[in-house]
Amino acid sequence: MRTYNLCILGFGSIGRALVALLLKKRQELQTRYAIDWRLTGLATRRLGWLADPAGLDAQGLLRGEMFAAQARQEENVQDWLARAEADVFFELTSLNVETGEPAISHLRAALERGAYAITANKGPVVHAHADLQEVARQHDTRFLYEGAVMAGAPIFAMFRDALPASRLLVFRGLLNSTSNVILTEMEGGRTFAEAVQIAQEMGITETDPSNDVDGWDATVKLCAISTVLMGIPLKPHQVVRESIRGLSPEMVHAANAQNKTYRSVGRLERSADSVKASVGPELLKRDDPFATASPASLISHFELDVIPGLTMILHAPSDSDMPRTVAYDVLADWLRALER
Numbered sequence: 001m002r003t004y005n006l007c008i009l010g011f012g013s014i015g016r017a018l019v020a021l022l023l024k025k026r027q028e029l030q031t032r033y034a035i036d037w038r039l040t041g042l043a044t045r046r047l048g049w050l051a052d053p054a055g056l057d058a059q060g061l062l063r064g065e066m067f068a069a070q071a072r073q074e075e076n077v078q079d080w081l082a083r084a085e086a087d088v089f090f091e092l093t094s095l096n097v098e099t100g101e102p103a104i105s106h107l108r109a110a111l112e113r114g115a116y117a118i119t120a121n122k123g124p125v126v127h128a129h130a131d132l133q134e135v136a137r138q139h140d141t142r143f144l145y146e147g148a149v150m151a152g153a154p155i156f157a158m159f160r161d162a163l164p165a166s167r168l169l170v171f172r173g174l175l176n177s178t179s180n181v182i183l184t185e186m187e188g189g190r191t192f193a194e195a196v197q198i199a200q201e202m203g204i205t206e207t208d209p210s211n212d213v214d215g216w217d218a219t220v221k222l223c224a225i226s227t228v229l230m231g232i233p234l235k236p237h238q239v240v241r242e243s244i245r246g247l248s249p250e251m252v253h254a255a256n257a258q259n260k261t262y263r264s265v266g267r268l269e270r271s272a273d274s275v276k277a278s279v280g281p282e283l284l285k286r287d288d289p290f291a292t293a294s295p296a297s298l299i300s301h302f303e304l305d306v307i308p309g310l311t312m313i314l315h316a317p318s319d320s321d322m323p324r325t326v327a328y329d330v331l332a333d334w335l336r337a338l339e340r
């Protein structure tokens, strides 16, 4: 039985869900994989940086104990990882769309000490994928990020492990459930503002919905997919982005009358070594699989040089399911890192 020292940076909804999942799966990890863990580092911006190579009290931390008394403030990440004797670093902090920092530097520091570095944060994938992979290679470790896009549908692992020597030519996806819930509510006769309010009541959108309705969330996901699965680095400003705000109730009703429906669709189309990328509303026939899935579902459709069409559907994840689903991807990345 090997025991790994785990360090978690970010203790929001995903960080907490990960600690709860680690506790729940402890026995299964011991019996099926002959591994155990101790949580030796936990940190957040406001609460401070905790480290103890003998292991922190994970249950107590979930109950909100320990931080105030024992955490250090303003710790350098290298020193914190060293104090915690980290074998595995989970980077679960907030997204910085513009630069991906400071998450990129934190992941690099973990890789440079030979730890596995795992994130659910799209920023480092979009802004530093090749660089972090290279640092991982140099230090004989792994950088993995399955939870960053379409958590619960292991698209990156599928390409890496199950689709060798394939080339992704076209991607088409419903990457943001909020936009599609809003469009469906507008079809039912609601105004845009009423539809946004319904999405907020379902708990799938923030008070300021612009990240979703203006296509930013889907744009960053498309950039991650192009960068990793097509090997073509893509930045948010290179994606042609159209908000669903431009659709009036009249346009949505007119589509409905013709047995059609609008969905906000993300697209990548490869040509030689470049990619055309767009996010925005598209008019679909009612029987299009993108229109028949429930509006809160997420869909990724891939067209490869060796497979004409392959689709993954994540059925209507609720807000309360999502952190657990992302935490599972993060845990699974750790197990995948150990498999190599």
Ligand SMILES: NC(=O)c1ccc[n+]([C@@H]2O[C@H](COP(=O)([O-])OP(=O)(O)OC[C@H]3O[C@@H](n4cnc5c(N)ncnc54)[C@H](OP(=O)(O)O)[C@@H]3O)[C@@H](O)[C@H]2O)c1
Binding pocket: 009, 010, 011, 012, 013, 014, 015, 043, 044, 045, 046, 047, 092, 093, 094, 095, 102, 120, 121, 122, 147, 148, 149, 151, 322, 323, 326
């Ligand atoms: N929630 C989802 O459904 C979902 C799905 C897929 C991917 N993700 C990604 O997973 C990551 C975590 O999401 P979340 O929902 O857990 O976010 P969250 O609830 O907002 O928590 C973020 C955590 O990161 C900490 N943090 C932020 N910046 C930091 C910094 N510079 N240094 C140290 N700690 C920092 C915050 O600490 P303080 O509170 O002390 O500031 C907080 O503990 C994000 O990148 C998100 O995009 C989330």
